[in-house]
Amino acid sequence: MEVKVKDPSLAGEGRLKIEWAEAHMPVLMELRRRYQDKKPLRGYRISAALHVTKETAVLIRTLKAWGAEVSLVPSNPLSTQDDVAAALADEGIAVRAWRGMNEQEYFEAIREAARSSPDVVVDDGADLHVTLHEEMPSVAKNVIGGNEETTTGVIRLKALEASGRLLYPVIAVNNALTKYLFDNRYGTGQSALDGVLRATNVLLAGKRLVVAGYGWVGRGIAIRARGMGARVIVTEVDPIRALEAVMDGFDVMSMDEAAPLGDIFITATGDKDVIRKEHMLKMKDGAILANAGHFNVEVSVTDLESIAKSKREIRPNTVEYVLPDGRRLYLLAEGRLVNLVAAEGHPSEVMDMSFANQALSVLYHINNRGRLQPKVYDVPLEQDQEVARLKLRTMGINIDELTPEQQEYLRSWK
Structure with missing residues (x-):
């Protein structure tokens, strides 16, 4: 080659x-x-x-x-x-x-x-x-x-x-x-937020951060964001994962409900058009949009381009879109993997x-x-x-091993 x-x-x-x-x-x-x-x-x-x-x-x-x-x-x-x-x-x-x-x-x-x-x-x-x-x-x-x-x-x-x-x-x-228990959860959880912070330098504490998807990537982001003081909202389509997010202590709602509340949105679903025009039109001035999924399809950049009257790169990896009513939405890393585009992965x-x-x-x-x-x-x-x-x-960590008697006990139906 x-x-x-x-x-x-x-x-x-x-x-x-x-x-x-x-x-x-x-x-x-x-x-x-x-x-x-x-x-x-x-x-x-x-x-x-x-x-x-x-x-x-x-x-x-x-x-x-x-x-x-x-x-x-x-x-x-x-x-x-x-x-x-x-x-x-x-x-x-x-x-x-x-x-x-x-x-x-x-x-x-x-x-x-x-x-x-x-x-x-x-x-x-x-x-x-x-x-x-x-x-x-x-x-x-x-x-x-x-x-x-x-x-x-x-x-x-x-x-x-x-x-x-x-x-x-x-x-x-x-x-x-x-x-996936470590890379997806702890790796993306830390690096996605690292990308958001390098691109924006905003304070997470006190912000409403919306995580779309509560798979291993989404839960990693949600846990890390909460640890930095963010008030985390989770959106999901799977009722079991949504229920798990509730039991983990997060607010859970639809994206339609979360759109006017969020200060920062991070998608982590692996699907397309998770954040669309109808959501963007409800967002508050200054909302930040980022993606932690593999492809740049989770935040609909096409929809964002269609509703904006102007755009400019206001910081590296941060593009400001101005809507007709003057509200500003900020797209990070072109909607691509924020942790690898705006940070080091x-x-x-x-x-x-x-x-x-x-x-x-x-x-x-x-x-x-x-x-x-x-x-x-x-x-x-x-x-x-x-x-x-x-x-x-x-890591210098030792763990126990089963004794032969313990192994036999676990194999026995008695």
Whole structure:
């Protein structure tokens, strides 16, 4: 794949960022050391479509240390850290990524990664998986297996499987307990608010913050916002999750009811048009709109453009839309992932577990080549537990083990 980054001279800065991430990702570094002499991925090609961040760089370096030939493209046009991309390119990784890609440049990079005839596909959002299936099925048929990092991508791949069109097995890394319980909840919970604060520098204490969706991402945002003094409102379509939010102590209502109350809105649903024209027209002057879902479809930017009489970028990653009556609404990060566009994404410590699962899932595909059907699989429980065990060990935490008698007691129907 043709290597293309914004500025190769940024490689030195990128290497420092990667070193910082490596110092805070001990599980993945332990796994790198465990397998780097054996080179279990020697001779295999991996195409990855991931947010090009310092944490991703640690994963890519690990796969390379295990012997793989790796191509890397972004999974979002605005999430690439250009210095990290430059550092990886300088180390011989086939990178085609820069911040601010237009739609054509982004999808051409995805196609380049697909055309490299990968043995294993590592994706975040499933754009690479879908491109292989729609545009290059002859290439997809030779793929040993793939991984998927995020909820939105898993939804797309399960739909592909349900239609009978999935051409290779995929491991839903997102569904690992050591991924979604920590990455989705604590990682997005912290980094989404970090993005909002970097873009606006507003005070959260006392604000009414509306979280759309109470999945693991939404509940993480809600918990963190409450911890910083915000008065949190949750909107949901699932009655069980809505009831859970109520029992967790949050106000729960429809978006129609929340629209005139909220000071800050953060979407976290994985669906489209969660905040629409009818909601925007009810919002108070100065309301802030942000998205923590994978694609820029949750806040309807089209609707916002249609009702505004003017707009201007008033701060980096903050665009002010003025409505005909003079009210101002502020859209952050173009409606894209606020934590990666306006901030640095998840902290390295939480990506440590997610990317440990990615690396081990690549090995799982290689070790089980030819034995898996074209289906979406969950991460094996043994792998999940090993990642958790390693994380606890790196934190200096010891836990109990069942005695043989206790194990027998739990197995017995008596």
